Amino acid sequence: xxxxxxxxxxxxxxxxxxxxxxxxxxxxxxxxxxxxxxxxxxxxxxxxxxxxxxxxxxxxxxxxxxxxxxxxxxxxxxxxxxxxxxxxxxxxxxxxxxxxxxxxxxxxxxx
Amino acid sequence: xxxxxxxxxxxxxxxxxxxxxxxxxxxxxxxxxxxxxxxxxxxxxxxxxxxxxxxxxxxxxxxxxxxxxxxxxxxxxxxxxxxxxxxxxxxxxxxxxxxxxxxxxxxxxxxx
Numbered sequence: 001x002x003x004x005x006x007x008x009x010x011x012x013x014x015x016x017x018x019x020x021x022x023x024x025x026x027x028x029x030x031x032x033x034x035x036x037x038x039x040x041x042x043x044x045x046x047x048x049x050x051x052x053x054x055x056x057x058x059x060x061x062x063x064x065x066x067x068x069x070x071x072x073x074x075x076x077x078x079x080x081x082x083x084x085x086x087x088x089x090x091x092x093x094x095x096x097x098x099x100x101x102x103x104x105x106x107x108x109x110x111x
Numbered sequence: 112x113x114x115x116x117x118x119x120x121x122x123x124x125x126x127x128x129x130x131x132x133x134x135x136x137x138x139x140x141x142x143x144x145x146x147x148x149x150x151x152x153x154x155x156x157x158x159x160x161x162x163x164x165x166x167x168x169x170x171x172x173x174x175x176x177x178x179x180x181x182x183x184x185x186x187x188x189x190x191x192x193x194x195x196x197x198x199x200x201x202x203x204x205x206x207x208x209x210x211x212x213x214x215x216x217x218x219x220x221x222x223x
Contacts, residue, residue, distance in 0.1 A: 044154070045214075046212070104153060
């Protein structure tokens with residue numbers, strides 16, 4: 001069973017701060033990593049994908065991957081109240097199409 | 112608009128009464144999947160399909176059935192629903208090897 005672990009939170013940050021969300025995974029063969037944002041009662045929405053070690057930036061979001069440590073993170077700069085949501089980490093193995101999800105971290109950005 | 116459409120959005124039913132949740136995608140995706148989401152347990156995969164007539168069990172398949180007769184449709188069938196199947200259900204689709212999934216809007220099912 002592939003395991004994806006996230007701190008469930010809640011994580012609270014003030015508006016304008018950097019929010020840091022972390023995820024670890026158990027399967028060393030995992031090749032693709034995704035961050036989804038889910039507002040309460042809504043469906044998950046893909047915000048970042050990362051496939052190789054290092055950082056990947058997209059606007060205020062930066063995904064970081066360290067395959068040796070089996071660790072992936074998401075940084076949200078200049079956090080806004082609209083960023084308040086649950087963030088899901090998802091992992092896909094090599095040659096597979098199934099995504100395995102963590103339980104999510106609930107982020108609250110305080111105005 | 113590219114989308115995954117689930118119906119119904121909300122459903123309250125009684126134990127043992129067969130029901131079907133429909134899922135349809137208009138993106139010509141080969142891969143489709145059903146998940147259930149429960150507090151503290153996250154998204155757990157029920158069944159998935161790699162293409163027409165190709166389906167396989169996920170992590171929590173007990174009590175569910177699926178079929179894939181057409182590429183665009185992937186219905187989830189509960190032959191005899193029980194209260195422990197009360198959950199939020201999501202259908203998702205992607206290309207094979209694609210970059211993440213596109214999710215439907217979800218179906219909130221309550222079995223009493």
